[in-house]
Amino acid sequence: MSTTLTAFRTSTSSGFDIERVRADFPILEQRVHDLPLVYLDNAATTQKPRAVIDAISNYYLSYNANIHRGVHQLSQSATDAYEAARKSVQTFLNAEDAKEIIFVRGATEAINLVAQSYGRQHVNSGDEIIVTAMEHHSNIVPWQMLCEEKGAHLRVAPINDAGELLLDEFEAMLNAKTKLVAVVHTSNVLGTVNPVRRIVEMAHTKGIPVLLDGAQAVPHGGVDVRALDCDFYAFSGHKIYGPTGIGILYGKRALLEAMPPYQGGGDMIRSVTFEKTIYNQLPYKFEAGTPDIAGVVGLGAAIEYVNGIGLSDIVAHEEDLLAYGTEALGAIPGLTLIGTAKEKVSVLSFVLEGIHPHDIGTILDRQGIAIRTGHHCAQPLMQRFGIPATARASLAVYNTAQEIDALVAGIHKVKEVFA
Numbered sequence: 001m002s003t004t005l006t007a008f009r010t011s012t013s014s015g016f017d018i019e020r021v022r023a024d025f026p027i028l029e030q031r032v033h034d035l036p037l038v039y040l041d042n043a044a045t046t047q048k049p050r051a052v053i054d055a056i057s058n059y060y061l062s063y064n065a066n067i068h069r070g071v072h073q074l075s076q077s078a079t080d081a082y083e084a085a086r087k088s089v090q091t092f093l094n095a096e097d098a099k100e101i102i103f104v105r106g107a108t109e110a111i112n113l114v115a116q117s118y119g120r121q122h123v124n125s126g127d128e129i130i131v132t133a134m135e136h137h138s139n140i141v142p143w144q145m146l147c148e149e150k151g152a153h154l155r156v157a158p159i160n161d162a163g164e165l166l167l168d169e170f171e172a173m174l175n176a177k178t179k180l181v182a183v184v185h186t187s188n189v190l191g192t193v194n195p196v197r198r199i200v201e202m203a204h205t206k207g208i209p210v211l212l213d214g215a216q217a218v219p220h221g222g223v224d225v226r227a228l229d230c231d232f233y234a235f236s237g238h239k240i241y242g243p244t245g246i247g248i249l250y251g252k253r254a255l256l257e258a259m260p261p262y263q264g265g266g267d268m269i270r271s272v273t274f275e276k277t278i279y280n281q282l283p284y285k286f287e288a289g290t291p292d293i294a295g296v297v298g299l300g301a302a303i304e305y306v307n308g309i310g311l312s313d314i315v316a317h318e319e320d321l322l323a324y325g326t327e328a329l330g331a332i333p334g335l336t337l338i339g340t341a342k343e344k345v346s347v348l349s350f351v352l353e354g355i356h357p358h359d360i361g362t363i364l365d366r367q368g369i370a371i372r373t374g375h376h377c378a379q380p381l382m383q384r385f386g387i388p389a390t391a392r393a394s395l396a397v398y399n400t401a402q403e404i405d406a407l408v409a410g411i412h413k414v415k416e417v418f419a
């Protein structure tokens with residue numbers, strides 16, 4: 001390995017210590033095929049620190065009960081923990097009100113909620129919804145379903161070869177028929193961080209609301225929904241060191257108040273008769289049925305964990321890794337990085353001349369290295385780049401320069417197999 005980054009920060013004056021961070025994640029001690037695990041599939045899902053695992057087991061061990069229902073002590077404790085997590089998320093996103101934080105299953109469900117509730121209420125025949133060419137399927141298909149139902153049109157803002165949104169083209173697409181802009185904050189394939197503040201400004205000038213898909217943004221930087229002034233923000237707990245099955249929809253209170261419920265059932269009502277149901281207030285109106293209480297508790301612990309390290313240290317560490325990885329991978333003959341935006345997070349998608357990404361992933365796995373290969377639920381983006389798939393290494397707070405060295409050595413082995 002010839003590449004060295006002299007200023008690599010393995011610890012900082014503010015106390016960031018990579019070895020201490022790694023020790024928080026028990027799974028990183030795993031061996032795979034009798035080799036140390038090198039986990040570089042964080043955009044798919046992150047590993048969980050002990051604090052999250054403990055919070056979930058502590059819920060089941062000591063105060064498992066349903067929420068908002070019982071007068072008994074355990075139910076009260078469960079409700080308190082559930083609502084405390086909502087507060088943590090509110091603070092984390094800098095939302096004005098905890099009522100604007102809706103617990104859902106993940107980013108996918110958050111987007112479907114907006115499509116089915118806000119979308120069905122506001123989108124009509126001939127209207128338009130704008131997305132970008134770099135969306136995950138979960139920010140395409142719900143809008144296509146809505147457009148099909150309503151006779152509306154999905155329009156796609158183009159990107160350049162580096163994987164950056166063409167802002168002028170995007171702006172030119174906004175018109176009186178546009179009912180919603182739904183844009184990925186950070187691309188799961190390219191790592192591109194979109195200029196979302198500008199996007200919101202452009203759309204708001206024309207009175208168009210904006211949904212941001214933040215699934216890949218929240219783990220890699222601070223998100224301030226009030227500063228962004230976005231109308232909806234969606235993310236998943238499992239990509240930010242929390243459990244699967246839990247995620248967040250943030251919505252501006254006035255918008256959420258005016259939206260019909262997404263699902264009917266227990267907890268989302270104030271009163272029910274066979275003649276008429278009166279819906280509950282926010283946020284419960286959108287939380288029908290028994291929620292994933294353990295998941296919420298786990299997500300709350302994950303956010304506290306991230307706050308404990310400090311997002312600025314996480315970002316600084318990942319920036320170092322990205323710079324190191326970009327240089328190291330870029331030096332491999334025959335390797336092309338897909339996604340070279342100026343503003344990007346620690347995602348390294350690549351193709352190797354003459355070798356299918358699936359073969360890269362399989363051979364790397366034999367070396368204990370976990371990456372993802374395929375279309376990454378972004379088939380239209382693959383078509384934009386004229387490729388069927390990429391290999392993708394995506395980095396998190398616990399990754400190291402040595403692991404990138406292992407990846408580089410692994411890729412050289414892949415090339416030897418196919419030489």
Ligand code: 7TS
Pocket residue numbers: 043044045105106107108109136138139184186187188189213214215216236372376377
């Ligand atoms: N939006 C983006 C940008 C994503 O990357 C993903 C998941 C989702 C939405 C959906 O999140 P979910 O938790 O509701 O499934 N992305 C990926 C990925 O890149 N590899 O596996 C899942």
